[in-house]
Structure formats: structure tokens, C-alpha cells
Amino acid sequence: MAMLPLLPMLLAGFVLVSVGVGLWLLPWMVTGTLRWADAERGRAAALLGEPHEPRRPAVPEGLVERWRWVATHREVRRVLRWVPRFLGGGMALGLFGVLCVGGMLGTVVTMVGWPLLPDDASMLGIRVGNWGLALVLGVAQFALLAALTRWVLPGFVRWQARDSLTALTPSAEERLAERVDELTESRADVLDAHGAELRRIERDLHDGTQARLVAIAMRLGVARDELPEDSGALGRLLAEAQEGAEDAMTELREVIRSMYPPILADRGLEGALTSVAAGSAVETDLELGDLGRLPAAVEAAAYFVVTEALTNVAKHSGAELARVRLARKEDRLVAEVWDGGVGGVDEGGGSGVVGIRRRVAALDGTVTVTSPAGGPTVVRAELPCGS
Template identity: 50%
Template sequence: MSAVWGGVRRTVPTMVLMAPSSVVTALFPLALLVAALAIVAGGVGLVFLPMVLVVLRLWTDTHRVLAGHLLGRPVRRRFQPLRGGVFSWWRGVFGDPTTWRDLAWLPVQVVIGLPLGLLTALLLGLLLASLGGTLFWWALPDSDPVQLLPGVTIADWGTAVLSGVPVLMVSGVLLIFVVPGLARWWAALTLAVLDRSDAEQLEERVEVLTESRAGALAAHGAELRRIERDLHDGIQARLVSIALRLGIVRQTMTTEPDVASTLLAEASEGVEAAMTELRTIVRAIYPPILADRGLAGAVRSLVADCPVPAHLDLDETGELPAAVETAAYFALAEALTNVAKHSGAKSVDVRVRTAGEWLVVEVTDDGRGGIDEAGGSGVVGIRRRVAALDGVVKVESPAGGPSRIVVELPCGR
């Protein structure tokens, strides 16, 4: 029952808005015609026409998102701002296949969206009118009775029940069981016209994967250089120092035992420091806590060590690929580090859960917000690490807070 009510709550308001939306959509052909005539008349349309098409793209993006919401799947926006000069505008607008889909959608929305919107508004109006007329007809003066339908006047309880209840039931049944189906049909048709073809989506997917692969390779190369630098400048230097001390100890052990003892103590300390540094480097490659306690234990450790008071909501995630656990661990560690260093937050909420075939990590803080990815916030590093696994990172951080980072990683289930 809750699913049925959720479908009604999601679809009915959207379909009611289809009537005024279709009226607005019908204005675009007129604006395009005026822009075309302006080209002939004085050349102003050279500027005006691309602008109208950009506004149209914003309008169709709204309907793309609405259609995706009704079908329960995300849809990418296709808006592209105008860049360069006027000729670049024309080349960018008319060279984009999405523009022609936007134009083809206009008559579809007017012819189909307007009747669907009017039908939904009529059913909703009948539902409210029959409900109000049936229950409150007595509150109106006798000289002005309730006119439910043409020729049907409610002036007594018998008429109210016999005329109002059937209208209430029929309109309610249609709103509950018919309108959601029509809404999903409209959404599927809208996306069939506005969304990209399978070939274009595949091409776009290849571009995204190519970009993410390049970022992952760059991040991997930087990580290898960092490890090599840490090994060369840190551990190797310590081992060379230890080797020199041991060499001196071997030469002075019999002649200067006090000096040899001191050098042995220093060498022992150097070995311990090298071991500590080596463990740090290994932990940066693959945290041992993941192997020892799994993702759940690692997440609890990160939250417990966070300087900002943190609340953890951890669902059962089951067995996950090592690469996914590692990416989730480092993304959470980076996010909590950002909260502690930059947000000024007093508390942070962490939630780790699985949603279908995705592992979802959410970090929400009550700090000042305004995350600037270009300013070294660490989000860029999270994006690169997650993109390497074909994951998604969403950042919501308005000025004044709160901030919310959502990492979604495919589990491969």
C-alpha cells in the first residue's frame, strides 16, 4: 500500500504540472520563429536564436530529470553554455544532436503532455469537489447549493451520497491506478525522444571511461612516485645510516667498546624507525586493518579516531572486492580528514550501506560548508580514486553548511 501511495504522491503532482508546462512548451516554436524572422530582418536573430535554443535545453533538461525521477533512474543533464563568438554559438548548438531531439520533443510534449495534464487536473478537481460537496454541502446557503456536475445539485444527504460517493470513488481509482501508469508512459516517451541513442550513450560512456582511466593512471603514477620517494629518501637513507654504524661497530668493537655500544644502540633505534616508516608506507598502499578486521572494523577505527565527534550508521555490507574496500576506506579517511581540518564542524555523521549492487559511503557534517575542490580540499583525490572503479562521488556543500559527500562504488554482485 505504501508503494502505491508513494507512486501517486510522485506522479500526480508532476502530471498536474504537465498542463502549464505544455503551454510554456508551445511558446518555444513562436520564439524560434521570431528569431528566424529577426535574422532576415536585421541579423539580430543570429544572436537571439542560439539563446532561445539554450533556454530550450534548460527546459528539456527539467523534463529529462522529471522523467528519470518518475522511472526511478538518474538522467544526465545535457545543458552546455554558449562559448566563444556568435559563430561558435551556432556551431555548438546546431552541431549537437541533442538540439534536434529538443526540437522534436516540442510537438510531442504539447500534443501528449497537455491532454495528460488536463486529465489529471480534472480527476483531482473532481476528487476534491466530490469530497467537499459530499461532506460540506450543508454549510452553503439553500439559495446557492453545491453543483457537483452539470445537472447534479447536492441539496440533501441522499443526493450527496448517491452522487458524490461514485464520483469520489471513480476519480480516486483513476488517480491511484491509472494516472501513475500514464505518468510512467509519458516519462518513457519523453526519454525516448530526449535521451541519447544507444550508440551515443556508448560513445559517451567510452569518453567517460577514457577520462577516468587517464585520471586513475595519473593518480597511480603519482602514488608510485610518492612511494619511491619515501623509500629512497626515508627508509633507504636510514638503512644506509644503520649499515655505516654497524661497519664502524665491527671495526671498533675490540678497541673502543663504549663507542661500539653507543653505535649499536643508535642502529637499533634506526631499525625501529625504519620499521615504523615501512609500516606507514605499507598502510598507505593497503591498510592492514582491512585484512585484519575487514571494512566494518576499519570504518569503526576511522570513526573512533576522528577528532570531531562522529556517529556511525553501519549496515551489513557482506563480502566485497578488495579494491572496493580499499577505495571506500581511503575515501572515508580523506573525507573525515577534511572535516577535521577545514570544516569547523562540531559533529559528523557517517553511514556505510549497500544499495543493490552499490556500496554507498555518506559523510555529513554540520560545518561551514563551501567545499572548494580546486582549493586542495581532497575531494579531487577522492573522485580520482572512485572513478578508477567506475564509481560516483556527489558533493553537496552550500556556503554556511552542512556538507555532504556521497561515494558510490560498484560491488560487482
């Protein structure tokens, strides 16, 4: 009975939407309903002696986001389905309890005051005509109502508690879906942290380790220049050391480029891809949509997909034209590379597609390759970029 005011409140919120006030009010009323339902679930669990973990879904900020949350969140739908069941059962139980208690009071009044009542006063369907019959019928009816109140009514209460727990507790499939949603929501933060770490490592390697290797190579070169021409073994050792330092710099640059290309930090993804398209060995048309803010790890993966795919086009396809398209579709970045070459891509034959798949799969993305014999070839990668 405690939730009887809730249904009119919700209905009022829906009605007020038509005049604009409910647009702000209704999401808060739904939030209050969720908290109330969780309290009822706690009481039901305590009555049945079962553990209870509070469920307080995080409510997003902003009116539009809050309305989207009300319309799509599983917990909201579950609670709103439960409210009519709980109200109906609560009203029936309340009426049953009132009838039992009121019936016991009425029995006592009838039993002791039957001479003052109309001639048709009765108990258990039997007309009361004398004191003996009044006492027997009164005790029997009172005992019956007391038994209903003592044993039957608690059974109904426990049944309603069990029904509430069943209705409000998510199933194993729903818990799994909620966990997936939580991981999806947190993925953007993870990607941002990963991107920040990539930038830090790239900066440390570029400004620290690489600079030291350059200095070492230069000093070795100066040392070689200071040696006489007939320095023999010492000259050869210095030459080998200088070549080793230069090789190490080359390998380090490749590591930095594969991890987080410096051009991304300098120009961003759009500028970097524009440079790649301009420098491609095959004429390349570049189409970039509104990409918005992307995590650094997603930018690096998209850059790798495009550069590797264009390298494959130049090496294997024989195409004269390639097209690169990047677009953002809600929480996914779509990178697509098309070429009009001979097709028939062999993923196991050094085409680079395996590397693309690995790079994209590391971010829980997908890659599809369409390459019939005779072409064209389309490499399409979808990367999650936040929720």
C-alpha cells in the first residue's frame, strides 16, 4: 500500500510531458521509482532471509542523455513492468488483511451485542437466536478469521515478496548483458588511458633514447675522423660501432612509427592521412567525415590500416586508383580502402591483411576483406571509439 501514490505520480509525469514540465520531471520520477523498487526488493529479501545487494544504476547528466537512459535502460523497463504487479498484489493483500481484522472485530461485536442487532444478525451464515449459539458461532468464526490472519495472510505476503524478487532480479542473461554494457561504457576511458600511455612512450623514446643514440653516433663519427688513416683495428671497431648505432636508430624509428606514428601527434589523424594519400604510389582519393575526438589507440590503428592497405595496393593490386574513406558511425570508426586492381587477395601470402586483422582485433574491432578475382578489393575495418 506504501506505493499507491507512486502510480499517480508516474501518470502525472507522463501527462506533464505534453506541456513541457514533464520533460524535466519524469526522468527524476523514474529514478525515484528505481530507488523505491530497490528498497522493496531489500525488504522482500529480508523477509525471505536472502542476501540483498543494492542496485543503484548511475543516472547520466543532461536532459537528453537522461531521457535516452530512461528509454533504453533494462533496469527501468524491469521496474516499470513490476510496478502494476506490485500495486495489484499489494491492494489485494491489504484488502484481505482489512477483511480479516475487521471480521474479527465484527465477530466480537456480534457475539456480545447480538440482542441489540437486527433480527437477521448471523455468523458463519447461521442466524444468531440465543446466547449459546452466539458464543459457539462467535468463537468458531473468530478462530477461523484468526487462523487466516495468522497462517494464510503471511503466506500470501511471502508469495508477493518472492514475486517481487523474481520480477526485480535480473536473469543470468540480463546480468551478462549489463556487464557487457558496463565494459562498453568503460572502454572509452581505457582507450584514452592507453592512448596517453602510447604518447608518453613515443615521446620518451623520441626525445630521450633516440636523441642519445644520435649523440652516440655523432661522437663515434667524430672519433673516427680524429683517428689517423692507419689506425687499423681501432678504426674498424669505431666504424662498426657507428654503423650499429645508426642501425639501432633505424629500428627505433620503426618501433616508434608502429606504436604511435609521430605524424599523428603533429598533424592529427586527418592531416596524417592527407599526407599518406598525397605520398602514395597510387593515385588516392581521400574522403574524411566528421570524426570528432578519437582515442589515440584508435587513431594509430586507423592510420596503420590505411597505410598498410595502400602499401598492399601499390605492391600487389596493379591498380591505378585507390579510394580511402573514414567515417564515424555512433561509437565506431569505419575505415575503408578500395582499389580497382586485379583482386584475389591472398591473406596468407604476405599481403599484410593478417597484420591489419591483429592490430584491429587488439581493440575489439572487426575487419572484412572483399576481393574477388578481377577486383575490386575493399578492406573495411570497424574500430570502437567510445560509447
